[in-house]
Amino acid sequence: MGKVNITIDGIDMKVPEDYSVLEAAREVGVDIPTLCYLKDINEIGACRMCLVEIKQARGLQASCVYPVSEGLDIITNSESIRKARKATLELILSNHDRSCLTCNRNNSCELQALSDRLNVRELRYEGEKTLYPLDLKSHSIVRDNNKCILCRRCISMCKNIQTVSVIDTTERGFYSNISSPFDLSLNDVPCISCGQCINVCPVNALREKDDTELVWDAINDKSKHVVVQTAPATRVAIGEEFGLPIGTRCTKNMVGALRRIGFDKVFDTDTGADLTIMEEGTELLHRLNNGGKLPMITSCSPGWVTFCEYNFPEFLDNLSTCKSPMQMFGAVLKTYYAKKTNINPADIIVVAVMPCIAKKAESKRPEMSVNGLADVDHVITTRELAKMIKEAGIDFHTISSDHYDDPMGDASGAGVIFGATGGVMEAAIRTVYEIVTKKPLDNLDIISVRGIKGIKEANVQIGDFTLKAAVASGTGNARKLLEMVKSGEKDYHFIEIMACPGGCVNGGGQPIQSSAVRSKYDLREERAKAIYAEDVKLSVRKSHENKLVQKLYKEFLGEPGGHKSHELLHTHYIDREKYPISQ
């Protein structure tokens, strides 16, 4: 990469030629304020907050989209710049529902932080305000356009990264707003509830549906036995809500806090993941040996499943019939566990803490129940759990507990790595290899499927059979991969797909980091490192060696893929029409 010489505020420097002025400035410690900018995702120069003077150009320029070039002379701090930035911000604030005190993003809002930083203490214009109704219809996501600042990050995410494209700017001028076609609710469009738009929204215009009150109610109801299960990716991210560095492992603090909150039992979804591997591995072998539909595609990510139902119905028979680990585990809790503990299943409330908002919608699918009881009653995100912990006055930093509760206790490392893209594939290979070859796998770390690349491929030798595998994360990458499979350009036996880029560690229910932090750190990478560190630490690292899973098959389920499994642990999918006219 070539370099160019530029001057920023009188400081001469050499920077890579593909830098923007904003990036160059950050390198010399000048933190130009931004609002719409989000590295690699939304670089459109819409908000004009990042204005600078450039000697070679007239007027003030948006630094986030201004490329550096040889000899560029830049001023980032002058009276006119300061005034222009402040005026821009005041204009945004004048048409904003400024209810910070009761706002879900109080203290994690980029607009709020910017107002403080630019020292806005009064508004000179109190303009007319547009008033929008809240979109509360979806099980997962709430849209509040009264808080929207039209930065368009959500659109870039939904359209360019996820290729779902259910939101865009509509109308114009004063009435310009972000909405779905025909102003339909996000519930009535082919939104997959991945929540990626929430994670990039700088304000509270998008958020998960808050289910914390339902969980408190359940805990306070003494007639109920309330159990909680936690997904793998939650433990490596929740610390961020308490100021810990990105990628801090907090399993013990989280388990301790959950117990203190008042859950009767604290279980690990990873056990459900181990169960999923047994079922899915068996299904894969069955398909391979009996001429079943290939490639088989994983079904743990409800965002991906919904994406497939709307966009690739021709692949529905390729989807594994396995329910997701969360749902499998819920079903086992309301049957096996209920029987073991002699508790009426109707009195068991299963709460799931997930890095995901699509899980909220998944738990409400009518198929996700056994004997009329939902497998999982309430789903809360990592963010919502952090709120409950704060509300309860628990000191997250000092509380600790060594282990999950018996009898559903400790899971394997294979279950943990479900949290990162490639993890399900790696876990499946660890088990399928040993089932087929009846020999222990020498090296459990299957590096070729790790890492944040959007599409990964691996050929895995299992005895004399070469398993052709592929992994995609982010539905945009899934679309690319499936188009290649469809056209015959690629051919695989087994594909893992996660709806969120990087997998669950970067799920739509995970702690939100600001644009500035996201410019510095790759959240996917930092959190995934913690996931693999957790795996290595565990004594059992293969699903089929999980003692509880073995017991479960012996005492209750019988064979993987057997009759009982099919009743409790498997599901089916629906070919969904986008925008049915009958609406």
Next chain:
Amino acid sequence: MSKNCQCGEDKVCQLDNVIKEHKNIAGALIPVLHEAQKIFGYLPMSVQKQISKGLNISLAEIYGVVTFYSEFSTEPKGEYQINVCLGTACYVKGANDILEQFKKQLKIDVGQTTSDNKFSINACRCVGACGLAPVVTINEEVYGKLVADDVKGILEKYQV
């Protein structure tokens, strides 16, 4: 709309041909929307869906474009377009009363069309005839210096 135009299938075919003609041209969306509006008179969801499929552009993006330009409409448009100017001059001279009177007489709201597809009411920005305020245009015809009581008579001219 005349009787022999009621066949939906025909229009769908026509639109399909338009889409085919434009398919591989950059910036095809706006011309296709124009043609579609000509064929159907307005752009309901079914029409936008057909364009979305045909041009492989998301419905969200299409809807965004349709609502951005005032010449496109998602509601059926009447044979006679009543535009009531709500610019400052007209507003001050009582344009709102005129608007209310049109709404009352035709029993529809702004942006809607009568069930016989005869009239639509639109509120529009300044048409540059402030000397005649308050002003209403019906298709090419301009009516100035109106009072609410004129409305009934004006409508009768079109009801034959």
